[in-house]
Amino acid sequence: MLEKPIKGSQLTPNNVQEECVRVQKVYDWVVDAVSRDDRITVPEECQAAIDLAVAEGRIPLDVTCEAPEVPPLFPLIPKPQPDPSGDAFCVISANIERPKTVYVGGVPVEVAVIKAVFRVLPTVTVRDSNGDIICEFMPAITQSKKIAVCLPEPLTRDNILCRITQITCDENFLEDAPGGELDLQLDVTICFEIQVEAEVKLEIWAKFCHPRENDIRVKDRVVCPEFTFPEQCPDLFPRQNCDCQAWAMTMQENQSVTFTGFDGSDQPDENTTNMTTLNANICNNCTLSGSTLRYTFRDLDDSDSVDYSFTFKAKTFDQPTCTDDDPAVPVAMTITGQGWLKFQDETNNLLNRRVNYTLEIQNGEYMLTLTDVSGNTIVALGETVPEDELKVEDCVTFQDLD
Known part of the structure; x- marks a missing residue:
């Protein structure tokens, strides 16, 4: 049973039912930081203004570094991402290393190694001893970091979102450095998050949401029309989930096959020399769509004039029972x-x-029966095969959640 009840006003009727929704699936989400302490070259016009202030005795100087603003917490990942022409942005390099094997908890895991490149333009302000601004400039600080992420094929860097969540900037300077130039160092730290996502369609159990009534009134209450939604087409989409799935790829010699219903023609000995193959893929990914079934019988017995070799290929698939x-x-x-x-x-x-x-199929054995439109059996066969050549697995359905 579901532990948390669905709350809020709901339509009548509005039973929990199967719905298909389009969402962004998150394949990976990483947070990290990158830091760098660099000596900054002061622009010539700014250095000239500093030299004049020093010559006039307007010292000691004061230098501050103001980091550019970053997006708010919500939305978690903005779209589109920040403009590369802005004061702070990050991009993902087109050079992606994959597959690359790393060890997570001692277990080898295939990942993709990406490079996030950051560029920020903090504002550096130089003031004299009176607090007056001597000059301002915005140096370009570029940093990068390699990150291992889950990026399965065919996802590309277009599926990777990068956001700077915080920038700090600390300054160190000497106004009387040798040579007379302002010796300025900036320690810039960039906090960021990387998210790998792709659009998927999910089949879920859900109810339609409904707005609450505006029951906190100052004026007289106005009755508004109720919201209605079109119903899903239950027999068309989404299709019913299979209760189990099966796969077979096996080849057998001298299989026991019984032939009937050939209008009085001679029937072969069921132990006749033959070669048979069964290829089946039923309810792959627990979905009936795309199922395949093909059986081939090669009659290798030359003792009679009839060649019973045949091929059967399924064209329709009813919902299986498990x-x-x-x-x-x-x-x-x-x-x-x-x-x-x-x-x-x-x-x-x-x-x-x-x-x-x-x-009829289960791990290691199967039985196939072919009948005509009148229900008369034409071919019946059964065989035990190696377990690794025929598998049946359970599927988790909505009914299993009860």
Whole structure:
């Protein structure tokens, strides 16, 4: 059961239901800081004004460094990002190293190494002993830092957002340095965050939000119309999630296959020499869309004149049923649908036809039955295969959250 109830005014009816929303998924979020203490070259016109103040005895001088403003806390990551022509910005270099293996808690992990480049223009103000401004200038401070982030293909630097969250600037100076120049050093620290994100579509359980009524009134209450939302198309989108998923890629020799329903034609010995392959991918990522099923039977028995070699390819897939109630019993899937049965030898009444199929599958074994439109069995077969060639796994559905 959900521990936290959904609060607020809701529509009637407004039951929890499956919704598809478009959101920005955060793949990584890193905060860090970079600092640098540099000697700053004072512009010529500013140095000339300083020399004049010193010559006139308007000393000691006072030098202050004011950091440029940074965006507020919200939004967490502004879009678009700060203009590179501004007083403070950061960009991600196009040179990205990946894949690169690092160790996190002793476990090797593949990451991408990016370089964040920062440029800030603090305001340096020089005042004389009277507090009057002698000159101001804005030196360009450039810093960079390499960072390991989660940046899976095909994400690029366009999916990386960088924001400066704080800038501090401390100054050190000597007004009577050798040579007469103002010896100025700036210690600039830049706090920043890196966020990797990409737009995804999520299927969630949700209710529509509804505004609260303005019940704190000064004047008479006005009744406004209620908000209504169009209903989702439940039979069209989003599609139902599968309860389990299965994958098979196996090749077997001399499989036991039973043939019936060939209008009186001779049936092969079920132990005939043959080669069979099963390739299936059912409910990949727990979604029925994109499922595939193909079975091939090669008749290698030359003892009769009939070649029973055939290929079956599924064309439609009904929603599978899954048995996973008992943790001690492996997950099993049963899926039905229609497909094409195509024989290599189209003589001897072995005609290509559209058939119904039932595939029962669990880890290490499967059974495939093909029937005609009247329900008569045409082909029935079953086989135990190596476990690494056939897998069935449970899927977490909305019903599992009850």
